[in-house]
Amino acid sequence: MDSQMDTAGKTKIESAYKKSLATERRRSIWNGVKRDRFLYLLALPGIVFFILFKYVPMWGIVISFQDYSPYQGMWASPWVGFEHYIRFFSNPDFLILFRNTMAINLLSLVFFFPLPILLSVMMNELRGNKFRKTIQSIVYLPHFLSWVIIVGITFLLLSTGEGIINQLLVAAGLNKIDFLTNSNYFWGLLTVQSIWKDAGWGTVLFLAAMAGIDPQLNEAAKIDGAGRFRQIWHITLPGIRSVVIILLILRIGHIMDVGFEQVFLMTNGAVSEVADVFDTYVYRLGIKQGQLSFSTAVGVFKSLVGLILVVGANKLAKKFGEDGVY
Amino acid sequence: MLQSKNDRLFNATNLFFLIVIGLVTLFPLYYVLVVSFSDPAEFIRNKATLFPKKWSLDSYRYLLSTDSFMRAMGNSAFLATVGTVLSLFVTSCLSYALSRRRLQGRRVMMLLILLTTLFNPGIIPPYLLIRDLNLINSIWSLILPALTSGWYVLLMKGFFDSIPTSLEEAARIDGCNDIGVWWRIILPLSLPSLAAFGLFYAVAYWNTFFTALLYINDFNKQPLQVLLQNMLIDSSTASGGTAAVEMTAEQQIPSETLKMAAVVIATVPILMVYPFLQKHFAKGAMVGSVKE
Numbered sequence: 318m319d320s321q322m323d324t325a326g327k328t329k330i331e332s333a334y335k336k337s338l339a340t341e342r343r344r345s346i347w348n349g350v351k352r353d354r355f356l357y358l359l360a361l362p363g364i365v366f367f368i369l370f371k372y373v374p375m376w377g378i379v380i381s382f383q384d385y386s387p388y389q390g391m392w393a394s395p396w397v398g399f400e401h402y403i404r405f406f407s408n409p410d411f412l413i414l415f416r417n418t419m420a421i422n423l424l425s426l427v428f429f430f431p432l433p434i435l436l437s438v439m440m441n442e443l444r445g446n447k448f449r450k451t452i453q454s455i456v457y458l459p460h461f462l463s464w465v466i467i468v469g470i471t472f473l474l475l476s477t478g479e480g481i482i483n484q485l486l487v488a489a490g491l492n493k494i495d496f497l498t499n500s501n502y503f504w505g506l507l508t509v510q511s512i513w514k515d516a517g518w519g520t521v522l523f524l525a526a527m528a529g530i531d532p533q534l535n536e537a538a539k540i541d542g543a544g545r546f547r548q549i550w551h552i553t554l555p556g557i558r559s560v561v562i563i564l565l566i567l568r569i570g571h572i573m574d575v576g577f578e579q580v581f582l583m584t585n586g587a588v589s590e591v592a593d594v595f596d597t598y599v600y601r602l603g604i605k606q607g608q609l610s611f612s613t614a615v616g617v618f619k620s621l622v623g624l625i626l627v628v629g630a631n632k633l634a635k636k637f638g639e640d641g642v643y
Numbered sequence: 644m645l646q647s648k649n650d651r652l653f654n655a656t657n658l659f660f661l662i663v664i665g666l667v668t669l670f671p672l673y674y675v676l677v678v679s680f681s682d683p684a685e686f687i688r689n690k691a692t693l694f695p696k697k698w699s700l701d702s703y704r705y706l707l708s709t710d711s712f713m714r715a716m717g718n719s720a721f722l723a724t725v726g727t728v729l730s731l732f733v734t735s736c737l738s739y740a741l742s743r744r745r746l747q748g749r750r751v752m753m754l755l756i757l758l759t760t761l762f763n764p765g766i767i768p769p770y771l772l773i774r775d776l777n778l779i780n781s782i783w784s785l786i787l788p789a790l791t792s793g794w795y796v797l798l799m800k801g802f803f804d805s806i807p808t809s810l811e812e813a814a815r816i817d818g819c820n821d822i823g824v825w826w827r828i829i830l831p832l833s834l835p836s837l838a839a840f841g842l843f844y845a846v847a848y849w850n851t852f853f854t855a856l857l858y859i860n861d862f863n864k865q866p867l868q869v870l871l872q873n874m875l876i877d878s879s880t881a882s883g884g885t886a887a888v889e890m891t892a893e894q895q896i897p898s899e900t901l902k903m904a905a906v907v908i909a910t911v912p913i914l915m916v917y918p919f920l921q922k923h924f925a926k927g928a929m930v931g932s933v934k935e
Contacts, residue, residue, distance in 0.1 A: 349747045355821035356740045363737025363791060364752070370769070370788045371759040377768025391771075436664070442657050454921060455665045458672070461913045463850035465868045466906050469875030470671050473678065479899055481674060517668065521924055545653045578853050582876055596766065603767045604857060616765020624762050643757065 381614035401614035410598065418594045421580075422572045424508045430568060432512060433519025434561060438549055440520060441527045453524075456517025464578040467514055471506070471583075472497065498587040507579060522564070523557050530556040562639045570627030573619045595619045679703070679903035686900050702904035711862070711870065712905065718782065719849055719867040723912075726786045726848040727841055734791040734799055734840065735833070739825045741796070742803035753797070760793035766857070773858055784858035785851050785866065795840065802836050803829060839923040846913060867909055875902050 350357065381401055383394040405411055436456070443449040459467070474482050475496040483493045496502050534552045543551065577596040584592040595615060603612030631641045674693075678686065682699035689696060706712050741749055769788060778784035806829060814824045830837070852868040859865055 359736040360740035362733045374764045374768035461846050465871045599766050613767040
């Protein structure tokens with residue numbers, strides 16, 4: 318009897334204790350919220366922004382599983398499951414889009430990606446040189462121009478009519494080259510444009526990382542008889558290793574992304590076969606032709622692959638002992 | 644210590660290649676300037692010259708007297724100034740709140756913000772949202788969805804983390820609340836960082852093209868980049884229709900010089916803020932590079 322009462326009493330006390338702990342905790346949370354009410358007030362506009370413009374559109378993904386009709390809305394449109402996804406994968410367009418996206422991105426990975434590293438090593442070797450500031454200002458500049466302007470300049474330089482390059486070719490007794498309307502040149506042209514626009518800007522981070530390298534390392538290497546190339550190889554490049562890896566991860570994560578504006582503006586009828594990428598396809602079918610559900614499915618597919626790639630690449634980086642992005 | 648022969652050779656070669664890179668970068672811009680200042684008739688006759696034989700301000704004079712061009716400039720100026728101020732406000736408020744370790748729910752909020760940088764729902768769902776909010780053809784459709792981004796918030800929070808808390812405590816003793824601390828202590832201390840972020844926001848707003856293509860159909864509300872697209876790229880096709888046709892029909896100015904004058908005018912605002920902010924680039928570069 319006694320022991321039974323005991324245990325009953327114990328559990329009673331315990332549950333009362335737990336309850337008071339819970340109220341205590343609730344009260345302390347509430348106190349914290351009250352104490353920090355001004356902080357929450359500061360955070361409010363940003364939180365509203367993220368909910369409205371980031372999370373509400375995520376909810377909009379449901380229309381890729383529907384036959385969405387603007388008149389019925391998201392709540393009343395009929396459900397069709399994965400029909401749009403299946404239709405997209407069995408569509409011959411899918412392979413073309415995939416090929417173009419991969420081609421443009423692999424070219425950028427091979428030709429664009431190493432350039433800022435090379436360029437920043439070269440600029441870093443201008444230590445204490447007044448010329449360095451000037452060259453920095455020059456190579457950063459194109460990054461700030463819009464794609465509309467850059468494509469406009471491309472036309473000015475390369476068109477077969479007034480383009481200065483073609484006029485120089487003619488003056489040299491050569492044939493004109495139809496850079497803009499020959500699909501053989503399209504991917505290369507995009508790569509060159511990206512290099513002109515962003516290779517210089519890409520050095521900012523590397524230069525910042527290089528500025529953090531202890532100059533004593535270079536002094537010591539010099540005393541040991543290392544030339545400039547050996548110093549670059551054994552000191553400068555290892556010093557930016559983690560930045561390179563982080564940027565590589567991000568780059569790989571975005572391998573499904575091709576800058577929409579650049580491709581959209583450069584496209585013309587003659588090159589559409591090599592120019593169509595996921596984003597331009599979504600724009601054309603979704604916005605122009607009103608196939609909202611189908612093009613949402615295309616967009617979701619693209620984003621999902623991107624998500625898997627970023628997370629995967631990040632994991633891989635951590636395995637190699639780097640910090641990763643997250 | 645004397646420079647060795649190898650060192651001098653290395654430096655000279657390096658300098659040489661960098662000068663070549665600089666010239667290659669500058670050439671297209673230089674040529675744009677030359678064309679824009681060329682006499683229109685002279686340009687038609689001689690086409691490509693590296694130095695204008697006959698200078699002329701006709702193209703500029705004409706553009707600056709065109710209603711559609713000036714209206715588009717005005718729209719973009721509004722977009723860039725109002726957008727930048729609002730963006731800096733929203734980003735710095737939220738980042739500051741998240742940088743205070745005592746804030747409850749901070750981890751959850753940061754996780755949810757991080758998720759938005761990993762996954763985006765594409766083009767169509769945001770389009771439907773803007774339509775449902777009745778923002779189509781409103782300049783706010785170009786500002787509100789671009790107010791901030793997960794990257795910017797997380798990066799600015801990182802910056803605020805590095806400000807010592809003793810400053811905040813001192814201000815509290817003097818009677819500041821959190822908003823006061825943010826406004827009177829934190830923001831003045833972060834001016835260099837705000838300048839860098841401000842430049843990136845301003846350039847992004849000034850260069851807004853894609854969202855304007857999606858959300859703005861009204862010709863009078865178009866920002867500069869859409870008008871430029873009509874002028875520079877779409878003018879030959881039937882769909883262009885609007886600005887370029889209107890312009891060339893009104894007056895017989897050959898399009899190439901006019902186009903390049905428009906490019907120059909559209910670039911000037913960026914060039915004007917650029918020298919003042921260049922030294923802060925590195926701070927903001929984390930943002931620029933990861934956002935690509």
